[in-house]
Amino acid sequence: MSDKKLVLLPGGAGYIGSHTAVVLLQAGYEVLVVDNFSNSSEISLQRIENITEKKCPYVRGDIRDRKLLLEIFQQYDIYAVMNFAGLKAVGESCKKPLSYYNCNVFGVINLLEVMQERNVKTFVFSSSATVYGDAPIPYTENTPTGIPISPYGRTKLHIEQILSDLYNSDNAWNIAILRYFNPISAIENGLLGENPQGIPNNLAPYIAKVAAGKLKELAVFGNDYPTVDGTGVRDYIHIMDLAEGHLRALNYLENNHPNFNIWNLGTGSGYSVLEIVRAFEKETGITIPYKITARRPGDLPEFYADPSKAERELNWKAKRDINAMMRDLWNFIKNNPNGYE
Numbered sequence: 001m002s003d004k005k006l007v008l009l010p011g012g013a014g015y016i017g018s019h020t021a022v023v024l025l026q027a028g029y030e031v032l033v034v035d036n037f038s039n040s041s042e043i044s045l046q047r048i049e050n051i052t053e054k055k056c057p058y059v060r061g062d063i064r065d066r067k068l069l070l071e072i073f074q075q076y077d078i079y080a081v082m083n084f085a086g087l088k089a090v091g092e093s094c095k096k097p098l099s100y101y102n103c104n105v106f107g108v109i110n111l112l113e114v115m116q117e118r119n120v121k122t123f124v125f126s127s128s129a130t131v132y133g134d135a136p137i138p139y140t141e142n143t144p145t146g147i148p149i150s151p152y153g154r155t156k157l158h159i160e161q162i163l164s165d166l167y168n169s170d171n172a173w174n175i176a177i178l179r180y181f182n183p184i185s186a187i188e189n190g191l192l193g194e195n196p197q198g199i200p201n202n203l204a205p206y207i208a209k210v211a212a213g214k215l216k217e218l219a220v221f222g223n224d225y226p227t228v229d230g231t232g233v234r235d236y237i238h239i240m241d242l243a244e245g246h247l248r249a250l251n252y253l254e255n256n257h258p259n260f261n262i263w264n265l266g267t268g269s270g271y272s273v274l275e276i277v278r279a280f281e282k283e284t285g286i287t288i289p290y291k292i293t294a295r296r297p298g299d300l301p302e303f304y305a306d307p308s309k310a311e312r313e314l315n316w317k318a319k320r321d322i323n324a325m326m327r328d329l330w331n332f333i334k335n336n337p338n339g340y341e
């Protein structure tokens with residue numbers, strides 16, 4: 001690219017945003033991160049610069065701060081926005097629904113209002129497979145959305161509906177909604193990864209902490225589901241495949257605007273909890289002690305994506321297999337036993 005295009009990445013210091021920043025920078029875009037660092041560290045931004053040997057400038061701030069956003073749009077010539085900023089802990093969202101609606105829904109409305117005012121209308125949104133509720137599998141983008149089980153999930157559905165209304169009101173908007181399945185693992189060089197604070201809620205980081213000796217054993221939430229071995233089945237996707245999906249979606253918007261589109265980002269294959277444990281053990285040689293416990297309330301037995309729309313339209317397909325996911329997950333944790341500290 002000759003003319004550098006600047007992509008604003010709210011939440012870009014976090015897990016998915018940091019990996020996507022690397023992919024965008026390597027593809028020749030410029031990026032600007034705005035992050036309140038409520039769930040991340042500036043160290044990830046330094047690492048992005050080390051990996052790409054390019055600048056990853058940032059502004060410390062909140063997407064709910066209208067004045068700050070207006071200043072950013074005034075100061076920089078922003079071409080598109082990919083929003084990763086938001087709260088994402090399902091359990092916490094049941095205890096603090098107002099915080100979740102405030103951050104995830106009001107925050108994005110604020111961002112969209114400023115974009116509208118500044119006439120920047122290309123927007124990529126981090127949605128989630130949770131919007132399908134308990135629909136039949138595999139989920140396609142035409143599967144009707146259900147009622148997500150948690151306030152967190154409902155914030156995603158609300159924003160999807162707001163984006164659809166916005167596009168219908170003014171189809172100069174150019175919008176991609178990406179419904180992520182279960183992103184896991186880390187960039188292959190081990191410099192970026194998922195860095196949850198405290199005890200992880202999600203399977204992959206939990207297994208990694210057990211492997212690192214920081215947690216005693218994995219609790220497997222139920223083994224009486226109607227699945228291959230009774231444990232829950234999910235569509236785990238390597239974070240670098242997911243990040244590359246963002247680049248493809250942006251490229252699609254560039255070539256097909258204006259546009260409103262939804263794509264599943266998943267692999268199309270499901271793995272059970274015990275299959276993941278075994279894959280991790282095989283790839284790392286580390287035994288993961290586990291015990292079977294009660295089901296976790298709100299968990300679905302099994303879901304995975306039909307990713308064919310993204311393959312057809314974005315020319316994107318997840319290419320890293322479960323072994324690579326386990327290897328790169330462990331590589332990050334092994335090299336960063338205390339996260340980014």
Ligand code: NAD
Nearest residue numbers: 011014015016035036037038039040062063085086126128
């Ligand atoms: P993350 O917590 O690692 O990253 C989110 C980033 O946003 C963090 O750096 C955090 O400090 C920042 N942030 C939070 N609220 C902010 C605010 N009000 N203003 C500015 N910055 C703020 O999470 P992630 O896993 O990278 O997820 C990114 C997005 O993808 C989220 O919207 C999440 O809901 C969505 N998503 C994640 C998953 C997943 O499994 N990780 C799955 C589906 C969708």
Ligand code: WQD
Nearest residue numbers: 090128130201202203204206219220221232233234273299
């Ligand atoms: C995966 C499987 C658990 C932990 C969540 C959000 C979803 C999306 C991705 C943001 C399930 C089992 C887990 C453990 C276990 N996030 N498990 N022991 O629940 O599919 O999705 O993250 O949008 O919205 O809900 O992912 O990794 O928590 O669970 O047995 O300690 O592992 O029951 O079957 P989930 P997960």
